[in-house]
Amino acid sequence: MAITLAVVLLLLPLTIVSAQEQQPPQPPPQVVRPGCRDKCGNITIPYPFGIGDGCYRDDGRGGFQLECDDSHATPWLTTVGYGVRITNLSIATGEVRAKLKATRYCHDSDGAIGNRSGGGAVQLFNSHYLFSPTRNRLVTLGCPNHGYFVDLSGYYVSGCMSICRPLQYALPGSCTGVACCQSAIPSAVDYYEPYLLDMPKKDGDPILYTTTTTCRYVFLVETGWLSTRYKDVDKYLNQTDDLTLPIILDWAVRNVGNCSAASLNRTDYACQSADSHCVNSTNGAGYQCNCSKGYEGNPYLEDGCRDIDECKREEEPPCYGVCTNTPGSYTCQCPPGTSGDATWKSGCRPKDSFTFALKVVTGKTDNHETFVYLVAPAILVVGRLMVYPMSYSGVSLGMFLPAFMCFWLYLGVQKRKLIRTKQKFFELNGGVFLQQQMRSYNGTSTCASGFNIFSKEDLEKATDNFAADRVVGRGGHGIVYKGILEDKTVVAIKKSKMIEEAPTKEFAMEMFILSQINHKNVVKLLGCCLEVEVPMLVYEFVSNGTLYHYIHGSKGLDSGTAFETCLRIAVESAEALAYMHSSASPPILHGDVKTANILLDDKLTAKVSDFGASKLAPTDEAKMATLVQGTCGYLDPEYLMTCRLTDKSDVYSFGVVLLELLTRKKALYFDGPEEDRSLVLCFMMAVQVGQHQELLDSQLRNEMSIETLEGITLLIMRCLNMSGQERPAMKEVAERLEMLRRYQYHPWAQADANTEEEAQSLLDMEQRNVNYKFTKDYVLDFEGSSTYSFSS
Template identity: 35%
Template sequence: MAVQVVMRITFLLLLTYELAEAAAPIAKPNCSDSCGNIYIPYPFGMTTGCYFNDWFKIVCKETGGFFKAFLPRIGMEVLEINITDPYNDHYFWIDPGLVRVNMPIVSSNCKNRSSRHIDGVNISGSPFFFSSYRDRFISVGCDNLALMTGINPMVVVGCKSNCIDKSLIEDSELKHCSGFNCCMTTVPSGSKVFNASFRGIKEEIKTSEECKFAFLADDKWLNSTTKDLSYYVQFLEYVPVVLEWTASEFTTLDPKELRRRNSEAYTTDYGAEYYYCLGGYQGNSYLSTGCQDINECESKTLNKCPNKSDCVNVQGSYHCNKPKSPVKIAIIVICSSLGALFLFTIIWCLYRMIKKRNKIKLKKKFFKKNGGLLLQQQLSSNDNNVQKTKLFNSNELKNATNHFNKNRILGKGGQGTVYKGMLADGRIVAIKKCNTVDKGNIEKFINEIIILSQINHRNVVKLLGWCLETEVPLLVYEFIPNGTLFQYIHEENEEFPLLTWDMRLRIATEVAGALSYLHSAASLPIYHRDIKTSNILLDDKYRAKVADFGTSRSVAIDQSHVTTLVCGTFGYLDPEYFQTSQFTEKSDVYSFGVVLIELLTGKKPVFLTSSQEDLSLSTYFIHSVKENRLFDILDTQVRKDDNKHEFMAIANLAQRCLHLYGKKRPTMTEILMELEGVQKISPDQPNFEELDYVRNEEMGPWNDISILSSSSLEIGEPSSSFVLPLLSHID
């Protein structure tokens, strides 16, 4: 990288030095060739007869004691004109015809800014094009998608910029458009129309209320500015833009005329043609006088001889006298090679050192951005009864997952992707990788670490460690091999054997035991907040393991609820929580009641009816029991066991878990005790009376409602103010 920078600077210095030597005429005879410090070469000119046509007419105006040049046909101020490289000797890349102008910035919804340029720029019909290799399309704004409009309808050009806290990036990075608050992309070849449209990336962010900018800019100007572009642009009205130009649309020189003028033609991929002088000639190939032969020996840039006296010009070509002897050449080659090798070794060592240092800085940056400081503070607090977990490094987890190979993916969810991995000691683990790095997901990951670090229960998935030095946080869990309870209930697959009633009853008891522990036995009560069959894993002996604590919350012992934005999974969400935004332990009880119904009926929490309408399973279950159709809705596999007294008892328990009033639902400890005692009920004396009592009396509000669709969430049709927050926060 350092060598490339040095070579680029050297090239620019040589090119500048060459331009300073220019002596051949560039304007027509008796025509002025400058406006202030701007050279005006033909086909450009300032007076009649000095320019090719009106498109190339230059108007020179004095403003504030300075002369400025303008192209009136396109209404832009001229900063620089370049016909071609007059000193080209085939050692440098040939720049085509360029004119550097000031171009207005398009803005949207920006206070105290002029709106006269909101329609962009249209130079159609002119011999000018926006430069595809020098210009960049740039957009400044937060969470913004900007599109360059007015070009070919088949071509879409644009970029998107996300929001970022500037305190998270280095000062030296602020001037670059890296995709945060500012973005840029290339410009299509041959473009003559520029305008921009803006739209938001995220629906919840009202981008129409945000100030946004879009403009084209010269890449060299972008590299030369040292200011934060996303901040600096608000003070600018114009920025430098490079236009390519050609006279080929109006006149084309034949090969014979080009040879007479000692010039050649260069044609772009979109048909524009430029003329430039051959090596050893200088001047203006657009003038009838063409390019003039020069004495290379008199040119400091073209004379390649060690001493000026060694250069001999013979019939327009030159060569160097006194050629070096083979011995001297060999010595020079050997010394140069050794020097180059030594320089390469130093550069390589510096590169490795810088790369290593940057890697360490990047890891620290990721650790801070991923909430590492917050995690350290939480784990060091005396209030947390944290179990021993391991801090993994990024290389361990990359090797464990074969660099996060897609073949290692176990599953994907709203919070991240889970990979199967094998640690260096041979242990099989599950590694969870966050989807994005926005603040909401980072807080969920940190919360999950804190929650799981406090839990030690055989029916809760065990957290083994974490890694925060990568771009997104990683959590390492014990590997649970047999998938989720959802797969065994709802997916017909030879890979997932059918669950007997005894297995279902045992799994329900184990889940109830885990939730009872979280609510009552943990050092601080923990509300899971997302109990569902897809978050219940089964190990090699089909024992239940409760997983996914990303939305869980710890509460004080004397605290009865947490007030949060409504979040959860459709079909499992407590209607009381949905109405009040207050999540209690009884909200977990409601979700567990839905799980019990799934185990009984084999139906999904939301399913399609015969009329192709969504129906909530809890609503369907309550009304089926009310109409004495419990045994009609039982899963086929469940009915095979013929344990009616147990079915009745579990249905009774599920009804009480689904009570609309949380205070009338049992606690998880009471549920656990009932599940453990279900098999003690005599098969000859099923408790029908108790079930009828619950169905007809205790369920209360269920008697007053009709069968509701899932969109009503079992509590009557809510207002739109309730529906929208739910939809935006459901996984």
């Protein structure tokens, strides 16, 4: 028994070292969303592409939704709405390989066109695809032949002419104009309609008609095909079957123009992996996502980019020592007991024992060396003492105790270092100041009105160490996890991505004041964790998602009660903002009001959330200038020009939310002409010509009275006034919406008005014939290149 234990202890150091070098294999990176089909035949379908609802990225442009026809011997993968047959998809290169039929004209013996075939026009506009200008060429075969293609307006884009020589004078070479010609295509081409120019034979055309071919072609084709198949072009000139050729399409996320614009709206940002970055598209507007250096996989999924284990790859620089994989990189060190450069053969040499002893005394050895030379011998001594207790009792004990003490000293140093780091972050994040505020509030430093300071371990335990399946959302300021505290309370834990440069006391004071907000339509801040570099915030959990997904999701609105629900949500959201502006002390400005920041519980009660951009209302002019934050489409134009966030900035953003509720259109929509991309501008121009009713969702329009429609239109236009001074206060907006709600469902003739003033207001609303007037002042008019102000 003693001998067996001694053998185990003797082998233990080697076993531990080996375990440190071997890491369990990671599962292969996920390429599709959970539960979605990942292949069509032998073609892998990586997200953002997908088959079926919820499996592809749906951002208002087409192309990512695919369908697989399994009825063919080899299943066909095609794009929904565009009919392009796909043979390969690549996330890394941003390319799609597809099939396209050539356009062919065949002539009879009299020279007349006897047969035409081909794929016709290919329309890719409003999609995520463009024809690749670097990987494709327009090719014209046969002679005499002028092949070209046009754009959507019918204008010439690119083409070339091929002429044949007599056979005895045929010239060897590539596709340079003799029986075959090629031309480059410009960038950003999203429409292809090919034509062959028929050139009737005339007198004096000996060059054109010295030699002719029966069939003539024009087609787009991958450049690589042309270079490898040119020697076989003769066989295509007289074939009667359809000719299908490979082409390359460049794809990108194109609902915004570039990375800078995309990063402003983190809710819609396509680069989901934390280990990814954005690159601008090189062909047309848009952007793509790539995994960071040292990572590979799918950057469009949350955990899509995985660390590359360079130590297992032969193509990496050679390592003749101990290779250790690290996140995004690796290290190559000489084995224990040697030193030198492990990246070249014979670069590691045995260490001088006196030098290492000096390092041990001065405490400058690394962790691996400390274990091998101190802890392992200590275990070895224990094993030998158990086998030969008497003969080694004096000498071995004297060797073991110092080694054992060094080991525990090392562990103690590491533990104290971790404690000091946590304390440092706690102080930098204002923890001490926050505790003082809480203590002065109710005499304790642990809780103030339900507000708690959590440890990092508390939140790790609540989220299963921030497991991927606990993620419930991603916002502009971080990732939100669903957590369950020890007392079984379900919470939402926000793990921020960025470090705010706010002063310590200011941040702590804002956290304390936000914790005191107690309103049924505001998400409650329950606590925070300050012992990490970027503080984590703990909120009450709201179960039914965001208003954005309720409006634009596939679930739809309930027939007959859609407008009632939308109006109630608008009233509740407005009351929450009015409370923060008027009743909180000091007043609180939200700074990023949008439908994605309004949550809905199981009863569809609205709760305003995400105070990542919120600020306490400044008390002096010097503090009013702030870095512009928020979301494109909702930002107050005055705020953009002055960098001064005010309560009227929230009013403008709320006006956009009202528009989004009523129209069920997104605040920014990049399909169609440029003037239609902004919902606000589109609505203002429609009001100007009296066509704003046509923009409303048809279901909502059918449920509201004409008086309610005009009243809410007037309110929206006041909220969206370019001048902040002309906008109503949030309190007035909430009151006005509540009055409209009562009027809609309790007409004036039957209403039980609370006051004569309210009754008179409702009567005025019913009887007023609202006239919309525009004067050259504030609101931009893009058609006339002038400015206008709205009034009634």
